Amino acid sequence: MFQLPRGTRDFKPADMQKYRYIQQQISEIFQRFGYEEVRTPTFETLDLFTAKSGESIKEELYDFTDKGGRKLTLRPELTAPVIRFYIDQLQMEPKPLKLYYIGNCFRYDRPQKGRYREFWQAGCELFGPNTPEAYAELIALAYTQLHSLGLNNITVNIGNLTIIDALFTQLNLTSEQKQYLPPLIDKVLYEDITHALQDFDVSQEHITRFINLLETTDIDHLSTHMKNHQEAREQLNLTKQVIELLHQNFQITTCQLKMSIVRGLEYYKGIVFEIEAPSLGAEKQLCGGGVYELISLFGGNDVPTAGFAIGMDRTILALETEGITFPNPEPEIYIIPVDQTTIPQSITIATMLRTHGYITDLDLLRRGVGKALKYANTKHYQYIIIIGPKELEQQAVTLRNMMTGEQTIVPYNDLLSKLE
Numbered sequence: 065m066f067q068l069p070r071g072t073r074d075f076k077p078a079d080m081q082k083y084r085y086i087q088q089q090i091s092e093i094f095q096r097f098g099y100e101e102v103r104t105p106t107f108e109t110l111d112l113f114t115a116k117s118g119e120s121i122k123e124e125l126y127d128f129t130d131k132g133g134r135k136l137t138l139r140p141e142l143t144a145p146v147i148r149f150y151i152d153q154l155q156m157e158p159k160p161l162k163l164y165y166i167g168n169c170f171r172y173d174r175p176q177k178g179r180y181r182e183f184w185q186a187g188c189e190l191f192g193p194n195t196p197e198a199y200a201e202l203i204a205l206a207y208t209q210l211h212s213l214g215l216n217n218i219t220v221n222i223g224n225l226t227i228i229d230a231l232f233t234q235l236n237l238t239s240e241q242k243q244y245l246p247p248l249i250d251k252v253l254y255e256d257i258t259h260a261l262q263d264f265d266v267s268q269e270h271i272t273r274f275i276n277l278l279e280t281t282d283i284d285h286l287s288t289h290m291k292n293h294q295e296a297r298e299q300l301n302l303t304k305q306v307i308e309l310l311h312q313n314f315q316i317t318t319c320q321l322k323m324s325i326v327r328g329l330e331y332y333k334g335i336v337f338e339i340e341a342p343s344l345g346a347e348k349q350l351c352g353g354g355v356y357e358l359i360s361l362f363g364g365n366d367v368p369t370a371g372f373a374i375g376m377d378r379t380i381l382a383l384e385t386e387g388i389t390f391p392n393p394e395p396e397i398y399i400i401p402v403d404q405t406t407i408p409q410s411i412t413i414a415t416m417l418r419t420h421g422y423i424t425d426l427d428l429l430r431r432g433v434g435k436a437l438k439y440a441n442t443k444h445y446q447y448i449i450i451i452g453p454k455e456l457e458q459q460a461v462t463l464r465n466m467m468t469g470e471q472t473i474v475p476y477n478d479l480l481s482k483l484e
Contacts, residue, residue, distance in 0.1 A: 071173070071181025082380055082390050083184070087166055090186045090209050090374070094164040097205045099188055102163045104145035110135040115361060116144045117330060126170045138170035143371060144358065146189050151364035159192030159367070166376075178347050178378040187353075187373035194368035196305035199355065203306070203337050204314040206351050206372045210339060210379065214388040218350070219318045220310070222337045223325030224303050225354075227286065230296035231274060234289075235266050246326040249278065281321045283307070299334055306335060332356045337372070341382035350379050396423040397483075398445040400436040402452030410451050413461065413479070420480060441466070447483070 068074060075083065091101065110127050127137035139145055142165050154161065166186045175181060186209070190202055203220060210218055228249075232242050241264050248256045254275050261271045277286060283304045290296045303321070310316045325336050336354030353372025360366040383390070397417060401410040410426060417424040425445070427436045433450065440448055450462040461479060464471040474482050 069181075071175040073180065073182075081392065083376065085390055086213060086376055086380065087186070089213055090166065091164075093205070093209050093212055094188060097162070097201070097208075099162040099164040099205075102146060102149065102165055103167065104139070104142065104149055104165070106168070107136045107138050108145055108148070110137045112144050112148055112362075113137060113140060116358060124171050124173060126172055139167075140171045141169055142167055142185055142187055142373065143189065143356075144362075147358045147362055147364075147369070150189070150191065151359060151362055154191075155364060155367075157191075160198070161191040162188065163191075164188040176347065178344065178375075178381045180377060184376040185373045186376055187371060189369060189371040191367055191369055194355070194370075196302055196309060199302075199335050199370060200306045200309035200314060202353070202370055202372065203310060203319070204316060206337075206339055206353065206374065207314075207316050207319075209374060210341075210350060213379065213383060215341060215350075215379075215382055215386065217341060217343055217386060218382075219320070219340050219342065220316060220337060221322035221325060221340065222303060222307060222319060222335065223321070223323050224299050224335050225326065225332055226299040226334050227290070227296050227303075228323065228326060230290060230293040231277060233293070235261065235264075235270055235274060237264060237266075249324050249326045252324055254278075278323050280323065283321055286321075286323070303335060331358050331361065335370075341378075341385075343385045344378065344382055347378065350375055350382060393423075394444045394446060395425060396445065397425070397447045397449060398436075398440040398443070399424065399426045399449045399451065400433055400440070401427060401430075402433060402450065404430070405453060406451040406456050409456055410449075413449065413451065413476070417479075417483075422483070 094101070110122070110125070113121055113125065121140070125137045125140055127135065129135055146163060146165060150161075150163075164187065166184070168182055168184050170182050173179065173181060188202075188205070190198065203222070207218070207220055229242075232245070237245070244260060245257065248260065257275065258271055261274070262268075266274075273289070277289060280286060283300055287297065287300050290300060307319060307321065310319045322338075325338055332354050334355040337352070338349050339351040340348045341350050342348055351372055351374045353370065355368070355370045357366070357369070359369060399410050399414050401407045414424050414426045427439075431439075437448065446466055448464040448466060450464070452462075455461050455473070458473065458475075460473050460475045462471060463474045463479070463482060472482075
């Protein structure tokens with residue numbers, strides 16, 4: 065009668081266990097690196113995102129007008145809301161300011177494997193530092209998040225948009241031509257790039273050199289072509305230091321230069337990076353981020369900012385693809401009242417165990433002991449407590465260890481110590 069909206073999902077208990085586990089692990093790693101959690105509203109004013117990404121972004125948004133005539137939208141990502149929050153309330157906080165968040169986002173996009181219209185992101189923003197060690201630590205944090213979940217087959221790709229812009233300048237491209245190329249570069253469509261540059265009257269020699277520089281993983285090779293671009297040379301040196309710190313000090317050997325990263329040209333500046341899981345095939349990006357300039361665009365006092373976001377949906381897909389098993393917290397105790405006369409005492413025992421932190425369930429269907437035991441076995445309870453008239457008379461319970469099969473009569477007063 066009612067259908068699930070396209071691009072969304074229902075989460076079974078087993079699915080929620082995976083998401084809760086990942087959220088817990090990610091939060092713990094953020095906190096180890098000195099980050100503090102923040103939360104922003106699920107919907108924001110529409111102009112927050114059009115100011116950041118232009119009017120064309122509206123095609124991807126779930127935007128609406130509320131009863132007060134305000135133009136709002138469900139958030140498509142979390143960086144802009146956190147920047148708004150920072151400008152509103154946090155500009156005077158001591159620097160560096162490290163903030164992290166986990167939340168759902170919405171984009172009106174074509175659903176595909178690992179990509180939904182409602183999706184979950186975990187990410188962070190770093191305010192204040194612009195040193196090589198700050199950027200290296202940020203990238204190391206993102207890598208550590210994914211590696212700690214069990215992903216070993218991941219690669220870290222690092223690029224720099226200032227250098228890309230210098231390469232565009234060398235080709236004498238117009239602003240319009242510069243905007244045309246990034247989608248082709250992002251998808252590594254070198255043949256299409258060649259045709260586009262030929263249409264822009266770029267010589268074949270310069271086209272060949274440009275594509276060669278896009279493909280290089282050698283920073284020193286790049287530097288020989290940046291002699292007349294002071295800012296690009298500075299960024300090359302910064303990028304080189306970041307990669308060296310990641311290799312030598314953060315001990316991340318799977319990071320490399322990749323100049324074809326052109327994410328968010330509107331507001332990203334300088335270093336950008338992506339983390340990929342090759343096992344996922346074409347849709348392999350798990351994380352993306354870098355250095356960006358948004359605070360001044362939103363009316364705040366400019367300060368260096370950087371951050372990243374991890375796609376939780378695709379991360380789970382990568383974990384499943386690599387065959388990584390998730391911890392499965394099993395229910396601990398199941399109480400079976402044998403008849404109606406033992407129900408009150410069963411409730412009392414359940415309340416006492418829950419108060420002391422035990423995961424405790426109680427048979428609420430008044431079924432026979434055999435059927436209740438069968439149910440408990442399918443749910444993988446560790447302990448079964450049976451309370452019948454005999455136990456009631458003895459002020460005790462029958463405690464069965466489902467892992468060993470051991471079964472004993474335990475007085476009420478000794479139950480906690482026996483379980484411990």
